[in-house]
Each structure stands twice: as C-alpha cells, then as structure tokens.
Amino acid sequence: MTQVAIGSLSDFPEGTPTRVEADGTALCIVRVGDTVHAICDDCPHAEASLSEGDFLADDMAIECPLHGSAFNLTTGDPDCPPATEAVEVFTVTVDGDSVLVDI
Ligand code: FES
Numbered sequence: 001m002t003q004v005a006i007g008s009l010s011d012f013p014e015g016t017p018t019r020v021e022a023d024g025t026a027l028c029i030v031r032v033g034d035t036v037h038a039i040c041d042d043c044p045h046a047e048a049s050l051s052e053g054d055f056l057a058d059d060m061a062i063e064c065p066l067h068g069s070a071f072n073l074t075t076g077d078p079d080c081p082p083a084t085e086a087v088e089v090f091t092v093t094v095d096g097d098s099v100l101v102d103i
Helices: none
Strands: 003-008 018-022 025-032 035-040 054-056 061-063 070-072 092-095 098-102
Touching: 003 018, 035 092
Parallel strands: none
Antiparallel strands: 003 098, 018 025, 025 035, 054 061, 061 070, 092 098
C-alpha cells in the first residue's frame, strides 16, 4: 500500500464529488467539513463515473448518475439495486492542508 498526495483541502469543495487519478486508480473524492472521503470512482454496475453523481448529505452517500444506486462513503455499500456490489473505500489522511490517500 502506498500513500499518495492528491492535493490540498481547498482543492475539494465541500460536498462536491471530484474525480482524481492516484497511482493509476480513479477515485471519487468528497470533502465533508475537514473530513475527506475516497471511494472507487467506477460504479460496479455499469462503470459510470460516481464523481458525476450527487452527494446525498443525509445518507453520506454518492448517487450513481446512471441508475441511482447510492454508495455509502464509509462502507462502499449500495443502498439499492441495480448495483449489488460495494465499491472500494480508501483511507484518507489530512495532514495540515495536504490530503493523502492509501492506495
Ligand atoms: S451504472 Fe451505477 S447504478 Fe448503473
């Protein structure tokens, strides 16, 4: 596992999903306050880019833009079909203003 710097806190507007490539892996990054979440950006159902979906603050989830399954940012689990598989969740460290992801 490698810790990869993906930017600074100010690169990630609060509640706005952002796609980042880190070490060859596409990530969907969502900042909530000073906490930053990272999940795999590829929806396991039909590979839509989750960073093009909406952040659902009440559920702490990202809604897939194609068919509406919402993936929890902490567990990666979808809330309903058609997606049935979880997305990978990555550990994020905020060090000062730097955001680092374990890939
Ligand atoms: S592509 Fe994401 S739910 Fe279908």
